[in-house]
Amino acid sequence: xxTIDSLVEKALSRRTFLAGAGAAATxxxxxxxxxxxxGNGGTTTMGNGTTYTDAxxxxxxxxxxxxxxxxxxxxxxxxxxxxxxxAAPSGYAGSYTEGTVTxxxxxxxxxxxxxxxxxxxxxAFEEQTHVQFLRSAxxxxxxxxxxxxLSFFGPLAVAAGITTAxxxxxxxxxFSSFDYFLVGAFIFEDVGVTAYSxxxxxxxxxxxxxxxxxxxxxxxxxxxxxxxxxRTALTARAIAAGSATAYPYLGAANLVxxxxxxxxxxxxxxxxxxxxxxxxxxxxxxxxxxxxxxxADPTNAIGFSRTxxxxxxxxxxxxxxxxxxxxxxxNGTNSIFAVTSA
Amino acid sequence: xxxxxxxxxxxxITTSRRKMMTFGAASLAGLxxxxxxxxxxxxxxxxSxxxxxxxxxxxxxxxxxxxxxxxxxxxxxxxxxxxxxxxxxxxxxxxxxxxAGTVSGGSKVPFATITVGSYATETAIEEGKHVLFLQGxxxxxxxxxxxxxxxxxxxxxxxxxxxxxxxxxxxxxxSPYANDDTFLVGAYVFEDVGVTAYHxxxxxxxxxxxxxxxxxxxxxxxxxxxxxRTTINALDPTGALGLVGxxxxxxxLRNALSQAGLLGAAPGATSYDANPDDYGLATFTTPTALGxxxxxxxxxxxxxxxxxxxxxxxxxxxxxxxxxxxxxxNGTAAVSPAVGVFxxxxxxxxxxxxx
Numbered sequence: 001x002x003t004i005d006s007l008v009e010k011a012l013s014r015r016t017f018l019a020g021a022g023a024a025a026t027x028x029x030x031x032x033x034x035x036x037x038x039g040n041g042g043t044t045t046m047g048n049g050t051t052y053t054d055a056x057x058x059x060x061x062x063x064x065x066x067x068x069x070x071x072x073x074x075x076x077x078x079x080x081x082x083x084x085x086x087a088a089p090s091g092y093a094g095s096y097t098e099g100t101v102t103x104x105x106x107x108x109x110x111x112x113x114x115x116x117x118x119x120x121x122x123x124a125f126e127e128q129t130h131v132q133f134l135r136s137a138x139x140x141x142x143x144x145x146x147x148x149x150l151s152f153f154g155p156l157a158v159a160a161g162i163t164t165a166x167x168x169x170x171x172x173x174x175f176s177s178f179d180y181f182l183v184g185a186f187i188f189e190d191v192g193v194t195a196y197s198x199x200x201x202x203x204x205x206x207x208x209x210x211x212x213x214x215x216x217x218x219x220x221x222x223x224x225x226x227x228x229x230x231r232t233a234l235t236a237r238a239i240a241a242g243s244a245t246a247y248p249y250l251g252a253a254n255l256v257x258x259x260x261x262x263x264x265x266x267x268x269x270x271x272x273x274x275x276x277x278x279x280x281x282x283x284x285x286x287x288x289x290x291x292x293x294x295x296a297d298p299t300n301a302i303g304f305s306r307t308x309x310x311x312x313x314x315x316x317x318x319x320x321x322x323x324x325x326x327x328x329x330x331n332g333t334n335s336i337f338a339v340t341s342a
Numbered sequence: 343x344x345x346x347x348x349x350x351x352x353x354x355i356t357t358s359r360r361k362m363m364t365f366g367a368a369s370l371a372g373l374x375x376x377x378x379x380x381x382x383x384x385x386x387x388x389x390s391x392x393x394x395x396x397x398x399x400x401x402x403x404x405x406x407x408x409x410x411x412x413x414x415x416x417x418x419x420x421x422x423x424x425x426x427x428x429x430x431x432x433x434x435x436x437x438x439x440x441x442a443g444t445v446s447g448g449s450k451v452p453f454a455t456i457t458v459g460s461y462a463t464e465t466a467i468e469e470g471k472h473v474l475f476l477q478g479x480x481x482x483x484x485x486x487x488x489x490x491x492x493x494x495x496x497x498x499x500x501x502x503x504x505x506x507x508x509x510x511x512x513x514x515x516x517s518p519y520a521n522d523d524t525f526l527v528g529a530y531v532f533e534d535v536g537v538t539a540y541h542x543x544x545x546x547x548x549x550x551x552x553x554x555x556x557x558x559x560x561x562x563x564x565x566x567x568x569x570x571r572t573t574i575n576a577l578d579p580t581g582a583l584g585l586v587g588x589x590x591x592x593x594x595l596r597n598a599l600s601q602a603g604l605l606g607a608a609p610g611a612t613s614y615d616a617n618p619d620d621y622g623l624a625t626f627t628t629p630t631a632l633g634x635x636x637x638x639x640x641x642x643x644x645x646x647x648x649x650x651x652x653x654x655x656x657x658x659x660x661x662x663x664x665x666x667x668x669x670x671x672n673g674t675a676a677v678s679p680a681v682g683v684f685x686x687x688x689x690x691x692x693x694x695x696x697x
Contacts, residue, residue, distance in 0.1 A: 073633045082634045115579040115641075118625055122640040125628040129651035132630075197557045201550045208545050213553075214655060217544040218646070220557060221537050221564040221653035225644040228568020232461075236576060239457050287459025288411075290426050290467055294565040296558070300478075301471035303561030305554065 042204025054207035055141045056336045057199050060308060061216070062134040063333040064195055066145045067315065068188050069127040070101055074150060075174070075181055076120035078108035081145070085131055091140035096334035098144035104151025105173055109181045116178045123185070123226055130219055137215065143334035152328050153184055156317055160259040162252045172252070179249045182234050186253045189227035190295050190304075191260065191314055194277060196220035197305035224303065231281060231293045238283050254280045263313045264306060265321065266342055277304035308337040316340065389552050391695040392543050394439070394485045395658055396559070397476040398689040399539060401487045402665065403532050404433070404473050405445050407466035409492060410518070410525055411459075413450030416470055417487075426463045433473055435487035440690030442486040447493015451518075451525045458522040458573065465529070465566055472559060479555065485690035495683045496528065498667065503595040511587045526574050527588050533567035534620065534645045535596065535664055541655035564653065571643050575623055590622030593645075596664050600656055603663030619654040621645055658696040662689070 042054045070080045080101055087098050109120065135142040157163075157172030162183070174184025196216055203213045234250050241247035257271040257278045264277060271278035272292075279295040296303050306314075313319055317327030324339045325332035332338040401416075408416045412423040417432040424430050435442045453459030477484045500512040518528025540560035547553045571589075578585040597620040621642050628637045629648050646653045662668070667683035679697040681688040691697040 076638070077632050077635050079633050079635065082631075115575075118639055118641045119575075119643065121628065121632065121638040122643060124632055125630070125638070125640055126644060126646065126651040128632065129630070129649075133650045133652065193561050197554070197561060200544070200557050201553050211545075213545045214541070215652060217541050217557060217560060218652035218655060221541055221560055222644050222646050222651060224561040224564030225568035225571075225646075225653070228565040229572045229643050231565070232569045232572040233576075235460075236457050236573070239455075239460075284456050284460030284463075287453040287456055288422055288426065288463055289460055290464035291460040293461065293464060293569045294468055294562050296468065296562050296565075299471070300475040301468035301562055302475065302555055302558030303565070305558070 042206030042210075044202050044204050052336050054204055054210075054212055055138060057202060057207075058134055058138055058212065059141070059143045060199065060333070060335045060337050061196065061219070062131065062138070062143060063146060063329070063335050064192060064311070064315070065127060065130045065134060067148055067328055068192065069124070069131045070148050071106075071150060071174075071184065071188065072120065072124035072127050074103070074106040075109050075184075076117070076124040081128060081131065085128065085135065086145035088144040089135060089138075089140050089142045092142070092144070093140070094143060096143045096146070099147025099331055099334075102147070102149040102151050102330065104149070104154075105175055106150040107175045109175050109178055111177060113178075119229070120181075123229075126222055126226070130222070133215075133219075137212075146329055146334040147331040149328055149330045152317065153187075156187065156256075156259070156327070157252075159317065160252075160255040162255050179237065179247075182230055182237075183249050183252045183256065185226075185230045186234065187256055187260075189223060189230050190257075190278070191306070191311060192223035193220060193227050193295070194304045194306035195308075195311045196223060197303055198307050198311070227295065228293060231295070235281060235283070235291050235293060238281075244283055250281050250283060257281075260314050263317065263319050264310045265313050265319050265340070266307070266310060268319075272298070277306060307342075309340045309342050312337060312340050387694045387696070389547050389549050390480055390483045391692060392546055393476055393480055393552065394483070394691060395661075395689070395696040396540065396543065396556075397473065397480065397485055398488055398685070398691075399536060399661070399665065400469060400472045400476060401435070402490055402492075402684055403536065404466070404469035405487075405490055406448065406492055406518075406528065406532065407462060407469050409445075409448030410451045410528070411462040411466040415445045415448075416473065423466070427467050428470055429474070433470055434477060437477070437480075437484040437486035437690070438482050439485040439692050439695075440488065443489025443687055443690075445487075445490045445492060446686075447491060447495070449519045451521065453522055453525070455522050458526060461569055461573065462525060462529075465569075468562060468566075472562070475555070475559075479552070483692070485692070485695075488685055488690045489687040491684055491686045495667075498683055499531070499592075499595065502667065503591040506591070506594050506598060511584060512591055523577065523583070523585060526570055526577075527585065527592070529566075529570045530574065530589055531592055531596075533563060533570050534593075535656075535661060536563035537567050537645070538600075538619070538654045538656040539658075539661045541653055542657050542661070544655075567645065568643060571623060571645070575641055575643060578623075581624065586623045590624055593618075593620040593622040596620045599663045599668045600660040602668055603660040604657070619647075619656065619660075621648075662696065 043051050073080045153174050162172045174181045200216050234253055238247040238250040244251055257280055261271050261278045262268055269276035272280045279292055282292040284291045315328045316323055321340055404416045412420055414420050417435045419432055496516055500516040503512055518524045540556055544556055547556055574585050597618045600619050623642055625639050625641055628640050632638050662680040665684050666680040679688045689697040
């Protein structure tokens with residue numbers, strides 16, 4: 001019969017081991033953690049009995065950062081991540097392989113002003129740095145980049161109902177103008193916020209002590225800065241244009257929200273209704289009517305979160321349970337969470 | 343069997359999380375992430391102490407935005423605040439801990455643009471909801487609103503910012519209530535600080551539901567900060583209007599106060615710029631190449647560490663030093679209890695709380 005004290009002691013020694021190890025040792029420890037064993041890294045057991053490690057959570061985030069970094073780098077520069085940032089790291093012992101990028105019409109966004117180019121540079125730099133940071137934190141346990149399809153914006157827009165008739169500005173291509181780029185960015189940023197928010201509480205206590213939670217919270221904040229940027233820019237441009245008709249991109253972004261809500265299996269409430277995890281953009285008509293820059297619960301103004309599988313539903317563009325790939329990830333994410341489960 | 347033990351261990355670890363934080367942690371964390379907070383010393387505070395610290399900050403923010411958008415403090419709703427979605431009953435300012443203080447200064451901003459006016463209105467409602475949420479979460483343990491100075495504190499801060507190098511250019515008579523631009527500069531003072539405060543506190547919370555709520559509020563503060571920085575950048579993309587210079591001065595001041603709180607030394611003799619934890623809106627050159635290309639000139643919409651693109655975190659002493667003016671204003675590194683600037687009588691806190 002184990003006493004609580006002895007269990008606490010055991011728990012603490014596990015953490016102490018991690019804290020005492022240097023970065024290299026920890027990377028090795030993380031590598032040694034398989035998804036179904038109780039390794040030296042922190043683990044968390046889900047309600048359905050699946051056990052996963054902190055490395056699994058960080059790798060989940062890394063998959064999303066690969067996607068964001070490729071999108072923003074192409075938009076800013078016309079090319080993507082350097083190969084050093086996508087290959088399997090030295091010593092990688094996992095089974096995932098490096099994928100390729102389907103470029104489609106991805107290119108440097110056309111017609112950028114200097115100010116717009118500088119903003120693209122910033123977001124591309126930050127997302128690329130997140131990739132590099134997570135790969136560094138994971139060491140040899142970092143998964144290589146999965147295959148990414150940047151031509152999925154077209155089908156996604158069709159699914160969302162963003163048609164030429166709806167916008168009056170031609171078919172959806174986030175690389176064709178800065179306004180359309182904003183809609184493309186809008187697809188990702190609020191989702192990034194909800195993904196980190198949803199994952200943070202699952203980081204193990206050992207991971208908290210190792211600084212993973214703090215890092216995740218810090219990246220969450222950066223994603224929310226980005227989301228705040230995109231939502232502010234869309235709103236300000238619509239106000240400047242004077243009407244939703246004159247600036248159809250605001251409506252297009254809201255169509256994206258409608259689609260994301262439908263894909264968030266388990267919580268498909270319409271945006272801005274009770275229980276939804278989406279807040280529609282609005283076009284304020286006076287200085288005293290509120291805008292809707294922040295995506296948050298209307299009751300308590302707290303930001304939303306999504307589960308691992310809900311995020312996968314969105315990036316796969318499929319509400320179907322049991323799907324392992326699709327959408328932006330034609331071969332699935334390189335993640336233990338790759339198959340949608342609910 | 344093994345699985346059962348694993349679950350039990352994880353449960354214990356979760357509930358003992360803060361206890362474990364007291365075992366010197368930093369070697370790994372320090373190696374792996376430069377932005378990690380330094381608050382790893384033994385402490386006897388609870389989640390309630392942390393949430394009450396946040397509540398003090400939310401009282402401050404909510405009153406600033408309520409005054410700017412509606413012309414009233416949070417406890418006095420008016421037609422404008424109710425029409426915008428605020429509660430028809432006044433937001434409570436009393437609590438079982440501490441006595442309710444009054445708010446001095448502040449007035450409705452004569453907004454000229456829909457853009458900035460609508461942002462102020464939205465933010466006021468959201469910060470008010472944060473006050474209500476935290477009061478609800480804390481129940482009978484919630485602190486009362488402390489005394490808040492939203493009048494002369496701005497001039498005090500402007501003068502302090504202007505003493506730093508590079509010299510600030512904020513007019514000594516600065517008031518955020520003058521127009522759209524000055525309101526944004528006032529908002530700039532708060533929002534990035536809110537992000538760093540919630541970020542710094544996240545790993546100290548022991549309850550999973552409290553952590554989820556804190557992460558959610560962290561996100562909202564970062565949305566607000568992104569909004570403010572985006573709008574200032576759009577108004578003054580080249581810095582010609584001077585607004586970018588204001589943000590640089592404010593960030594420099596926050597950095598100096600934060601570093602003073604962290605190091606326990608008054609700013610001035612020491613250069614604090616080696617590892618700043620705050621950046622204004624001036625453009626910068628990315629420290630690494632973009633993709634396989636080259637470095638590029640970049641905006642600074644996100645206030646984050648350029649080495650890892652992770653937002654900064656601050657411990658409670660650093661945040662207190664900023665919101666009370668700390669060393670740069672009072673001439674000493676850190677005053678305990680911290681008193682001054684926005685909180686002329688200090689924060690309201692329980693016996694082990696942060697003040």
